[in-house]
Amino acid sequence: METLFSNNDDPLVDELSEDTGDQSALPLGKGEDPLRDEASDNTSETTETVEPSRALALTDVVAPRSSAGEALIRMAYRMGVPGHTLSAPLRRPQAMRILATVESPVRGDRAAGTALRAGHFLIHGVKTAIGQVDFDSNARLSPGLERSLHSFGWLFDLAASAPRADCRAVAERITGLWLDANPVPAKGAAWNVEHTGLRLMAWLVHAPIVLANHEGDLKPRLLGAIEDTANWLDRKAARAGAGFGQVAGWAAVTAAGLLLPEGKPRRLYGEAALIKSLGDLVAEDGGVLSRCPAAQMDAIALLTNLLACYEAAEVEPPRALIVMRELLVPPLLSLRHGDGALGNWQGQGAISADRVAALIAATGVRTRPLKDVQHWGFQRLSARETILQFDAAPPPRARHARMGCASTLAFELSDGGSRVVVNCGGAAMSGGQVPARIGQGLRATAAHSTLVLDNANSTAVLLHGKLGKGAELVETETRELTRQHGSATRMEASHDGYAARFGLTHRRVLTLRDDGHQLAGEDILVPVSRKGKRGKIGFAIRFHLGRGVEAHLSDDGRGASLLLPNGRLWQFRLAADGPDASNLKLACEDSLWVDGEGRPHGTEQLVIEGMTSRGGGQFSWLLKKMG
Numbered sequence: 274m275e276t277l278f279s280n281n282d283d284p285l286v287d288e289l290s291e292d293t294g295d296q297s298a299l300p301l302g303k304g305e306d307p308l309r310d311e312a313s314d315n316t317s318e319t320t321e322t323v324e325p326s327r328a329l330a331l332t333d334v335v336a337p338r339s340s341a342g343e344a345l346i347r348m349a350y351r352m353g354v355p356g357h358t359l360s361a362p363l364r365r366p367q368a369m370r371i372l373a374t375v376e377s378p379v380r381g382d383r384a385a386g387t388a389l390r391a392g393h394f395l396i397h398g399v400k401t402a403i404g405q406v407d408f409d410s411n412a413r414l415s416p417g418l419e420r421s422l423h424s425f426g427w428l429f430d431l432a433a434s435a436p437r438a439d440c441r442a443v444a445e446r447i448t449g450l451w452l453d454a455n456p457v458p459a460k461g462a463a464w465n466v467e468h469t470g471l472r473l474m475a476w477l478v479h480a481p482i483v484l485a486n487h488e489g490d491l492k493p494r495l496l497g498a499i500e501d502t503a504n505w506l507d508r509k510a511a512r513a514g515a516g517f518g519q520v521a522g523w524a525a526v527t528a529a530g531l532l533l534p535e536g537k538p539r540r541l542y543g544e545a546a547l548i549k550s551l552g553d554l555v556a557e558d559g560g561v562l563s564r565c566p567a568a569q570m571d572a573i574a575l576l577t578n579l580l581a582c583y584e585a586a587e588v589e590p591p592r593a594l595i596v597m598r599e600l601l602v603p604p605l606l607s608l609r610h611g612d613g614a615l616g617n618w619q620g621q622g623a624i625s626a627d628r629v630a631a632l633i634a635a636t637g638v639r640t641r642p643l644k645d646v647q648h649w650g651f652q653r654l655s656a657r658e659t660i661l662q663f664d665a666a667p668p669p670r671a672r673h674a675r676m677g678c679a680s681t682l683a684f685e686l687s688d689g690g691s692r693v694v695v696n697c698g699g700a701a702m703s704g705g706q707v708p709a710r711i712g713q714g715l716r717a718t719a720a721h722s723t724l725v726l727d728n729a730n731s732t733a734v735l736l737h738g739k740l741g742k743g744a745e746l747v748e749t750e751t752r753e754l755t756r757q758h759g760s761a762t763r764m765e766a767s768h769d770g771y772a773a774r775f776g777l778t779h780r781r782v783l784t785l786r787d788d789g790h791q792l793a794g795e796d797i798l799v800p801v802s803r804k805g806k807r808g809k810i811g812f813a814i815r816f817h818l819g820r821g822v823e824a825h826l827s828d829d830g831r832g833a834s835l836l837l838p839n840g841r842l843w844q845f846r847l848a849a850d851g852p853d854a855s856n857l858k859l860a861c862e863d864s865l866w867v868d869g870e871g872r873p874h875g876t877e878q879l880v881i882e883g884m885t886s887r888g889g890g891q892f893s894w895l896l897k898k899m900g
Contacts, residue, residue, distance in 0.1 A: 343541055346359050346537070346538050346541055347538070347541040347542050347545060349538070350538040350539060350541070350542045351542055354538075356530075356535045356536060356537075356538045356539050357534075357535040359537075359538040360535040360536075360537055360538060361535060366534075366535065367534035367535055368534070369496045369497070369499070369500050369533070369534065370496070370533075370534065371477065371480045371484065371499075371532055371533070372531075372532050372533065372534065372536075372586065373531075373532055373585040373586050373587075374480070374481055374585060375477065375478045375479075375480070375532070375578075375581050375582050375584075375585040376581060376584075376585065377478050377577065377578050377581040377635075378577065378581065378634075378635035378637075379429065379574045379577050379578055379581075379632070379635050380429070380432075380433045380631055380635070381426070381427075381428075381429030381430035381431070381432060381433040382395075382429075382430045382433065382628075383430070383433045383434050385427070385430035385434075386427075386430035386431040386432065386433050386434025386435070386440075387434045387435075388400060389403075389427060389430065389431050389434070389443050389447075390431070390434060390435065390439070390440070390443055392404075394406065394418060394421065394422070394427065396415070396417040396418045396421055396705060396871075397415075397417045397702045397704075397705030397706060397707070397870065397871030397872075398705055398706045398870050398871050398872050399415070399418075399705045399706060399871075401418060403446070403447060403450075406418070406422065406450075407454075408422065408450050408451045408453070408454035408455065409454045409455070409461075410423070410454070410455055410459055410460065410461030410462055410463035410464060411460075411461040411462070414462075415704030415705060415709075416701075416703070416704050417702060417704060417705055417871070418704075419462050420468065422451070423451075423462050423463040423468040423472065424467070424468045424471035424472050424475070425451075425471065425472045425475035425476065426471065426475065427447070428444060428475045428476075428479045428482065428483070429475065429478075429479070431443060431444055431482070432479055432482060437481055437482050437485070440482050441482055441483075441485055441486065444479075444482045444483050445483065445486060445491055448483050448491065448495060449491055449494075452491075452494055452495065452498060457501070458501060458502070458505045464505075465513075465518065466506070466509055466510055466512075466513035466518045466519060466521065466522040467513070467517060467518030467521045467522070469502060469505065469506060469509075469522065469525070470506060470510070470518070470520075470521030470522035470523070470524060470525035470526075471521050471525070471575075472502065472525075473499065473502045473503060473506065473525040473528070473529060474521070474524060474525045474528055474575070474578055474579070476495065476498075476499055476502075477499070477525075477528050477529065477532050477582065478528075478578050478581065478582070483495060484496070499529075499533070500533070502525075503525070503526065503529035503533065503539070506522050506525055506526050506529075507526060507539065507542070509522070510522030510523050510525075510526055510546065511546065514672060515550065515553035515554065515672065515673075516553070516554060516562075516563070516672070516673060517554060517561070517563070517568055517571060517572060517675075519550045519553070519554075520547065520550045520551055520554050520572065520575065521575060523543050523546045523547035523550050524543075524547055524575050524576070524578075524579045526539060526542070526543035526546070526547075527539075527540055527543030527544050527547050527579060527582075528543075528578075528579055528582045529543075530542070530543050530544075531582045531583060531585075531586040531588060532582060532585070532586060540588075544591055547594075548591065548593045548594070548597075551593075551594075551597050554572065555572070555597065555600065555601065556648030556649065557647070557648055558600075558604065558643060558645055558646060558647055558648045558649050559600035559601050559602075559603055559604050559643065559649070560604040560643070560646070560648055560649025560650070560651075561601075561673075562648075562669060562670070562673040563619070563669045563673045563674060563675040563677075564618070564619055564649065564650060564651075564666070564668070564669045564673075565618070565619040565620070565621065565669075565675045565676065565701075566605065566608050566615050566616075566618055566619065566621050566624060567621045567624065567675070567701065568675050569601060569604060569605045570605065570624070570628075570629070570632055572601055573598060573601045573602065573605065573632060573636060574632060574635075576594060576597060576598040576601070577598065577632075577635050577636055579594065580594060580595070580598070598636060598638070599636075599638050599640070602633060602636060602638045602640055603640050603641065603642055603643035604643045604646070604649045604651075605629070605633075606633075606640065606641065606642040606643065607642040607643045607646065607649070607651055607653045607662075608651055608653075608662060609626075609629065609642070609660075610623075610660055610662075610685070610687040610692060611658060611660055611687045611688065611689045611690050611691075612626055612687070612689075612690040612691075612692075613626025613627075613629065613630060614626045614629065614869060615629060615869075616651075616662045616685045616695070616696070617685070617695055617696040617697065617698025617699070617866070617867065618651065618662075618664065618678075618680065618696065618698070619669070619675065619676060619677065619678050619680070619701075620675070620676030620677070620678050620698065620699070620700035620701035620715070620716060620738070621676075621698055621699075621701055621702075622698050622699045622701075622702055622867040622868050622869045622870070622871055622872075623692075623695075623698065623866075623867070623868050623869050624869040625868075625869040625870070628869065646665075646666075648666070649666070650664060650665055650666020650667075650747075651663070651664060651665075651666075652664075652665045652749070652751070652764055652766075654762050654764065654785045656762075656785050656786065656787050656788060656789035657788060657789040658688055658689040658789055659686070659687070659688050659785065659789030659790075659792075659898075660686070660687045661684060661685070661686050661783065661785050661792065662684060662685045662686075663682075663683075663684045663764055663766070663783060664680050664681055664682060664683045664684070664721075664723075665682065665747060665749045665764065665766040666681075666747050666749075667681065667732075667744050667745055667746070667747050667768070668680065668681060668732050668740050668743070668744060669740065670740075671735075671739050671740055671741070674738055674739055674740050675701070675738055676700050676701040676716065676738040677716065677732075677734070677738055677739060677740035678700065678715075678716040678717075678720075678721070678734070679716065679717060679718040679721070679730040679731045679732040679733075679734055679740070679743060679744075679770070680696060680718070680721040680723070681718075681723070681731050681732065681743075681744040681747060681768045681770060682723045682724070682731075682747075682766055682767075682768055682779060682781045683696055683718075683721035683722050683723040684722055684723070684781075684783060685722065686792060686896065687819070688789070688837060688839070688841055688843070688898065689839055689841070690839060691819060691821070691822075691837040691838050691839045691841065692819030692820065692822075693818070693819055693822065693835065693837065693843055693896070694722050694816050694817065694818065694819065694896070695722065695817050695818070695819050695820075695866055695876075696720065696721040696722055696817060697715050697720040697721070697817055697864065697865055697866060697867065698715065698720075698866065698867045699712075699715050699865075699866075699867025699871065699873060700712045700713070700715040700716045700720075701738075702867060702871035703715070705871045706871050706872050706873060707867055707871060707873050713734065713736075715867070716734045717730050717734055718730045718731045718732075719813070719815060720817075721815070721817070722815055722816050722817050723779075723781070723814070723815065724779055724781070724796045724798075724812060724813070724814045724815075725812065725813045725814075725815065726771045726775055726777065726779070726798075726810060726811075726812050727775065727810055727811055727812070728811070728813070729771070729774065730743065730770075731743050731744050731768060731770030731771060731779070732744050732770055742773075743770040744768040744769060744770035745769060745770075746768070746769045747766060747767065747768045748766065748767050749764070749765065749766040750764075750765045750766075751763070751764050751765075754784065759786060759787065759788065760786075760787045761784050761785060761786045761787055761791075762784070762785050762787070763782065763783070763784040764782070764783045764784075764785075765780065765781070765782045765783075766780070766781055767779060767780035767781070767799070769801075772801045775810060775887065776800055776801050776802065776887060777798045777799065777800060777801065777810075777887065777889065778798070778799045778800075778801060779796065779797075779798060780795075780796075780797040780798075780799055781794070781795070781796055781797070782794065782795040782797070789898070790897065790898040791895065791896070791897045791898065792895070792896040792897075793893070793894075793895050793896075794893065794894050794895070794896070795891060795892070795893045795894075796814055796891075796892045796894075797889070797890070797891045797892075798812070798885060798889045798890045798891075799889050800887070800888055800889050807887060808886075808887050809884040809885060809886055809887065810884065810885060810887055811882070811883070811884055812882070812883060812884075812885055812890075813880050813881065813882045814880070814881040814892060814894070815878055815879075815880050816845070816878060816879040816880075817864045817866065817876065817878045818835065818864070818876055818877050818878055818879065819837070819838075819866065819876070820838075820866050820868075820874045820876055821837070821838035822835050822836065822837055822838070822876070822877070823835070823836040824861050824877050824879060826859065826860075826861055830858070830859055831846065831847045831849070831857075831859060832844060832845055832846040832847065832859070833845045833859065833861065833879055834899075841898065841900065842898070842899040842900050843896055843897065843898050843899065844895075844896070844897050844899050845879060845894065845895070845896055846894065846895045846897070847859060847881065847892075847893070847894055848892075848893035848894065848895070856883045856884060856885075857881055857882070857883045857892065858881070858882050858883060859879060859880070859881055860879070860880045860882065861877055861878070861879055861880075862877065862878050862880055863875065863876075863877060863878070864876045864877055864878035881894065
């Protein structure tokens with residue numbers, strides 16, 4: 274992209290020369306690897322390290338080469354020939370059973386599992402008694418509870434809370450209630466492909482918990498349900514739209530082929546379809562096309578569970594599955610802040626550091642954050658203890674969006690373990706402690722730290738997590754700036770989300786000094802055509818502040834001091850020059866921030882408000898660390 278502004282057009286970047294001394298980025302020394310944490314230190318030292326620049330190749334999403342006999346078996350199974358007929362045509366079908374015990378390294382939420390043993394579900398901070406839950410597929414439940422209940426995600430939480438023997442009574446009770454309400458495949462939330470695939474995977478991975486009791490009728494009922502569900506997915510997984518749901522369906526089919534009798538035809542059938550569906554889920558840089566950190570984690574956990582099934586069955590997994598999991602890890606790491614938790618992007622809360630570290634440790638992958646984020650879109654700059662995350666890509670397409678948000682050109686900034694500027698997040702957790710009535714608003718552009726024109730979203734926010742028209746073209750450029758007394762990295766991006774409605778393109782320039790002490794920003798409105806529209810239009814540039822940040826406006830109304838929870842002080846200032854500077858007003862307003870457990874916290878936000886010409890405008894600001 275050809276830049277529209279030279280270095281000399283950056284009035285705030287010139288302040289780079291104020292401080293002297295060595296301000297270059299420090300190389301990692303021994304013991305300073307930011308990826309080393311308590312969870313990851315438990316992994317083997319011989320674990321393979323993946324280069325973050327590794328791109329997805331065509332061979333990674335092509336089914337493994339098979340013999341002519343295996344190809345015929347796969348084709349026959351797809352056409353409906355029963356697995357036992359293909360595996361052992363002269364024998365009677367074997368009795369349904371689980372052939373191996375899976376030891377998956379993926380761990381659930383221990384607190385949620387402990388709550389289950391106490392008699393209630395704990396989803397997004399809200400307790401619901403087991404006896405009060407309607408297990409029917411068509412029951413109206415909060416989205417979080419619905420997903421946990423019908424995907425049997427709660428089974429992973431329960432397994433993480435205590436030894437298997439202590440979990441069985443609760444697991445059998447909930448499983449029995451679910452089977453009573455859903456005796457056969459039907460319609461509703463319980464029978465969408467995603468929930469069904471995850472449920473079958475949970476049953477297979479945690480069979481020692483739910484199938485251990487030989488008394489009563491639960492074991493034969495559940496074995497029958499496993500068989501029926503696997504057969505249902507054989508037919509329905511292909512009909513699901515491209516995305517994580519289809520991947521979950523094919524992964525469960527493959528796992529059933531590994532762990533159920535006479536399953537080789539099903540495994541061959543599932544493997545080929547799974548690898549193809551992964552190609553439709555993941556972009557070349559390893560980021561899922563929904564651009565959602567929770568979906569990225571779900572994909573990593575799913576593949577880790579599936580690879581554990583291969584290990585239990587003593588079958589060599591296709592290389593494509595191993596490579597795909599390795600490619601999924603670096604994009605996730607690019608969203609970690611200094612506290613180890615993730616940024617609030619695409620409707621998610623700040624997923625905790627412990628949960629992220631445990632998942633990465635379960636994969637055994639040792640790597641660095643993704644650098645080439647052409648498709649994933651979340652640019653990351655790290656300067657000593659300062660981390661900047663910048664959404665420099667269009668929002669996900671409607672068919673890929675999970676809980677799509679109009680967050681284009683928003684950013685987050687952290688200093689060590691404290692967050693300075695954030696996004697609200699939490700739309701995906703609405704219905705719990707986050708009221709459902711504000712869930713839609715948390716997806717809006719105004720809920721993110723970026724510029725808003727005329728209080729309108731840069732991309733239309735639709736119901737059920739979908740997005741409409743808006744930002745389609747995002748141009749980005751990153752370059753290194755060198756000054757006599759220091760250096761910096763400049764990221765520039767623009768989007769056309771307001772072009773059709775207001776005739777203006779939003780361009781944002783962020784320049785982070787290499788010592789991490791200063792972030793200079795410019796928000797520029799550029800007319801789409803030479804004939805700019807007449808009149809003025811209102812705008813607001815929002816900076817949602819991190820939890821615990823104390824903001825105090827300056828006496829001149831053009832700046833604010835920001836005291837972080839860790840005691841560090843940052844200063845925010847508006848540029849004093851420029852044609853639009855005198856018309857700007859800085860205010861401090863209420864905001865909220867949602868943590869990884871779905872709990873909303875009252876916070877503050879700085880808001881630059883004003884009117885600008887439809888012929889364009891330029892607004893400069895500075896965030897500087899004072900101590």
